[in-house]
Amino acid sequence: xxxRMKDIAEDLNVSIVTxxxxxxxxxxxxxxxxxxxxxxxxxxxYQPNWVARSLVTRKTYLVGLVCPDLMHSFFAExxxxxxxxxxxxxxxxxxxxxxxxxxxxxxxxxxxxxxxxDGLIVASAQPPRRTRIFRRIEEExxxxxxxxxxxxxxxxxxxxxxxxxxxxxxxxxLIAQGCRRLAHIRGPGTTTGVGRCKGFVDSCAAxxxxxxxxxxxxxxxxxxxxxxxMRNLLALDPRPDGVVCYNDPVAAGALKxxxxxxxxxxxxxxxxxxxxxxxxxxxxxxxxxxxxxxxAIGESSADLLLEIIRAEDPPTPRSILIEPRVIERESSRxxxxxxxxxxxx
Numbered sequence: 001x002x003x004r005m006k007d008i009a010e011d012l013n014v015s016i017v018t019x020x021x022x023x024x025x026x027x028x029x030x031x032x033x034x035x036x037x038x039x040x041x042x043x044x045x046y047q048p049n050w051v052a053r054s055l056v057t058r059k060t061y062l063v064g065l066v067c068p069d070l071m072h073s074f075f076a077e078x079x080x081x082x083x084x085x086x087x088x089x090x091x092x093x094x095x096x097x098x099x100x101x102x103x104x105x106x107x108x109x110x111x112x113x114x115x116x117x118d119g120l121i122v123a124s125a126q127p128p129r130r131t132r133i134f135r136r137i138e139e140e141x142x143x144x145x146x147x148x149x150x151x152x153x154x155x156x157x158x159x160x161x162x163x164x165x166x167x168x169x170x171x172x173x174l175i176a177q178g179c180r181r182l183a184h185i186r187g188p189g190t191t192t193g194v195g196r197c198k199g200f201v202d203s204c205a206a207x208x209x210x211x212x213x214x215x216x217x218x219x220x221x222x223x224x225x226x227x228x229x230m231r232n233l234l235a236l237d238p239r240p241d242g243v244v245c246y247n248d249p250v251a252a253g254a255l256k257x258x259x260x261x262x263x264x265x266x267x268x269x270x271x272x273x274x275x276x277x278x279x280x281x282x283x284x285x286x287x288x289x290x291x292x293x294x295x296a297i298g299e300s301s302a303d304l305l306l307e308i309i310r311a312e313d314p315p316t317p318r319s320i321l322i323e324p325r326v327i328e329r330e331s332s333r334x335x336x337x338x339x340x341x342x343x344x345x
Contacts (some may be wrong), residue, residue, distance in 0.1 A: 003044040011044075012036055012248055023048065024090040025089040063091050063305065064112035068100045069221070072249060073277040074294050075123060078147065081298025082121060089306055090120070098249030100221060101189070106133045113140050119305045120144040127189055143308040145301045148292075150191045157308065158319040160191045161292045161303040163192050166324050167199020170244045170290050171274045173326045175207055177270055177334045179242025182209055185219035185229040185254055196274065200244050215240055219250040224251025226269040234261050242332075247291055248273035248280050255285060255331065270332040274324075286329035296322045 012019075014033065018074045021027030021063035022044075029037075063086055067075040083093045096112060098105035105125050112120060113136070120137060122144060131153045134166040137144050145157040167184075174182060184200040187193030197216065197331040214236060226245060233240055234257065245251035251273030253266060263269050265285045273280065276291035300320050308315060 001136055003041075003046045008037060008040050008044065009038055009241075013187050017067065019293065021058035026090070060116045061091050062094055062115060062117045063302075064094050064096060064109070064115075064117040064120045066096045066098055066105060066112070066124070068098050068105075068123055068125045068181060069094070070097050070121075070156050072221075072247075072275070073276040073279070074247075074292065075148075077294035078123075078298040082302045083296045085299050085302035086306075089302075091306075098125050099178050102126050102130060105120065107139065109133050113137065114141060117142065119309050121301050121305060122146055123148045124151055126151055127192070128191065128194075137340055140330045143305060143314070145308070147297055148192065152191060155317050158248075159179045159297055159304060159322070161324045163195025164199040165338075166201070166274050166292070167196035167244065167291050168203045169199075169324060169326055170196075170274060171200045171203035171225045173243035173272055173288065173328070174244060174254055174332060175203070175209070177242070177266070177332050179240075179270055180209060181238060181241045182211060183215040183217070183233050183236075183240035184211070185217055185226055185233070185245045185250050187218075187244060187250070188220050193246060196244075196246060215221045217254070219246060221247060223249045223253030223256070226250035227257045228253075231253035231261075232265075234258070239269070242344060243269065243271040245271060245273045248275040248277040248287060251287055251289070251331075252279075252283060255283060259284065264333050266332050267328065270334060272326075272332050276327055280327075281329055283331075285331050288329045288332035290324050291327050292324050293322045 005016050009016045009019045018029060019037055022029055022034050064081055064313040065079055067079060070076055079095055086093055094112060096108035098108055102125050120142060124146060134154050145159060148160045150158050153257050183205055184197060186197045201211050217224035217229045217232050243254055245254055251271055254271055257267055257271050274290040276289045280287040280289050
């Protein structure tokens, strides 16, 4: 027969409520009692009856996490941080992968709503002002938090960075390295791509540096896009001497194109990405980047969602901005140029 919380309680001469609180990591329970309960539960191979628990609490203790690209280590790190935080609070994570496809994202969210998840964390691939799926979530009264990418046209909880600031940080860093013919490989038409491009343009303008439209090219979100975009930039006369890339995968592709063209990085052309993915310092030329602190984004979004789930009334939506910082490596470090470890808003 399946072991019940009642069996553990009777074995240890404590209440069922005490056992329940320990197993859910809640309540003011002494460390000794907590240790005894967890030890006995392990000995008896106790497994929660989630169906019975859901019938009582009207909760599934499931949270959906929707990411556009799990091959991108930024989102993998976010997912790990979310999972750890939620697991410690008695929740399991269901991860859905949208492949940067707005329709697939909608289908995945509909599937998660069908599973009656208690909340959602979403890095959305929806284009600007495409809000239908979020209205659907709100109709179902399911709490949700947007991460990394905001969605114009809705007022929602958000955890991420200021993308304009990311664009400015990266641009200021290359200017500090002596670059003056700056270019930008921009991302998709999400608020992330739009914001980082605006930060690039504004920073150039603040320094009196021309940023003509032909030096702003689209690379979308992966290395192939970055490679093709960089080849277009290298065909310009004069070619850029510094490139701000939408993210690290795009920058990796751009770096490959520059090296294949026989250019020295950073002497002939310097570059910087964003995201600080795991392989950035393992490339042929280690990549400078703007670190968005993916772990903090994951932890903060989980904490915010838990707060909303537990609230008696839905709190006013708010934004939590994580502070990014420049990680300087060889792709932008020019001899004699001042080191720039820019931080702060």
